[in-house]
Amino acid sequence: MAALDLDLAGHTALVCGASAGIGRETALILAAHGARVVALARRRERLEGLVDELSAVSGSAADFVVADLDDTAALQRAVSGVSATILINNTGGPPAGPLTEASPDALRSAFNRHVIGAQVLLQAMLPDMQASGYGRIINVLSTSVREPxxxxxVSNTIRGAMASWAKSLSKELGPGITINNVLPGFTDTERLASLKQAVAGRTGTSQEAVMQGWIGRVPEGRLGHPSELAGLIAFLVSPAGAYIRGQSVAVDGGRLNAI
Ligand SMILES: NC(=O)c1ccc[n+]([C@@H]2O[C@H](COP(=O)([O-])OP(=O)(O)OC[C@H]3O[C@@H](n4cnc5c(N)ncnc54)[C@H](OP(=O)(O)O)[C@@H]3O)[C@@H](O)[C@H]2O)c1
Incomplete structure (x- = not known):
């Protein structure tokens, strides 16, 4: 039996939100599998450091794009010269809070950053995917797609919109071009640290107690590491992942109750 084909040599991957957390780990593992990575985020100094690491990992030149997914026109300009057959849609999650207290602008802004940003990037990269007959689009969403x-x-609402966007596209994109969602559970990143701080402040408990409460709901008994999400992404974008299409896959240590 042949080994799995996880080789990404010859492919360029545009990885969004690559300056931290899940995006950063994804950039590193895709480079380790041979992809040329173009890393996108707002913090230039972090991207410069990452590109040096990526070049060392893959031996091929990596590149970066400084762009804010909140600014649609600037995003379109920033990626106009980028060609990629692998697109990782990943960006900062919306602020925490109950929907009853969220302003209409909070929803508008989250829709703009997540759905409009992904649409801009899809339309910019699709011609190269179609020309090469190989395309992989991954959206980093949340387990809230299954259980709010x-x-x-606001996050729950926007993740649902992204999941519907992806399912619709999975029927429209031609053979060889797949789209899937990965759903992180409690993953040890800056995003989780800021949520922990917010919950502790709101409930008057310690951050340690908040974290232990989260871990208590995870059968694996620990937080996830961003590299565990990145490993699934590397599989889904590889030749071996070709027949997985329109799916949402959780990496949550078993926390979801949904079957
Ligand atoms: N960690 C978890 O437990 C968890 C659980 C469920 C869902 N998620 C979701 O998974 C995604 C990734 O999470 P993470 O934990 O890796 O987050 P993170 O550590 O906060 O990293 C977020 C990344 O997105 C970039 N980013 C944020 N706003 C941006 C913008 N307007 N334009 C361009 N880039 C932007 C950040 O870079 P710059 O600041 O340099 O732009 C950073 O690279 C998020 O949507 C998060 O809500 C995470």
Whole structure:
């Protein structure tokens, strides 16, 4: 039996939100599998450091784009010269809070950053995917696609919109071009640290107690590491992942109750 084909040599991957957390680990593992990575985020100094690491990992030149997904026109300009057959849609999650207290602008802004940003990037990269007959699009969403999370009302709403966007596209994109969602559970990143701080402040408990409460709901008994999400992404974008299409896959240590 042949080994799995996880080789990404010859492919360029545009990895968004690559300056930290899940995006950064994804950039590193895709480079380790041979992809040329173009890393996108707002913090230039972090991207410069990452590009040096990526070049060392893959031996091929990596590149970066400084762009803010909140600014649609600037995003379109920033990626106009980028060609990629692998697109990782990943960006900062919306602020926590109940939906009853969220302003219409909070929803508008989250829709703009997540759905409009992904649409701009899809349309910019699709011609190269179609020309090469190989395309992989991954959206980093949340387990809230399956079970909405209390006190993350705007995030829950926007993740559902992204999941519908992806499912619709999975029927429209031609053979060889797949789209899938990965759903992080409690993953040890800057995003989780800021949520922990917010919950502790709101409930008057310690951050340690908040974290232990989260871990208590995870059968694996620990937080996830961003590299565990990145490993699934590397598989889905590889030749071996070719027949997986329109799916949402959780990496949550078993926390979801949904079958
Ligand atoms: N960690 C978890 O437990 C968890 C659980 C469920 C869902 N998620 C979701 O998974 C995604 C990734 O999470 P993470 O934990 O890796 O987050 P993170 O550590 O906060 O990293 C977020 C990344 O997105 C970039 N970013 C944020 N706003 C941006 C913008 N307007 N334009 C361009 N880039 C932007 C950040 O870079 P710059 O600041 O340099 O732009 C950073 O590279 C998020 O949507 C998060 O909500 C995470």
């Amino acid at each position: 999370i209390p006190n993350l009302g």
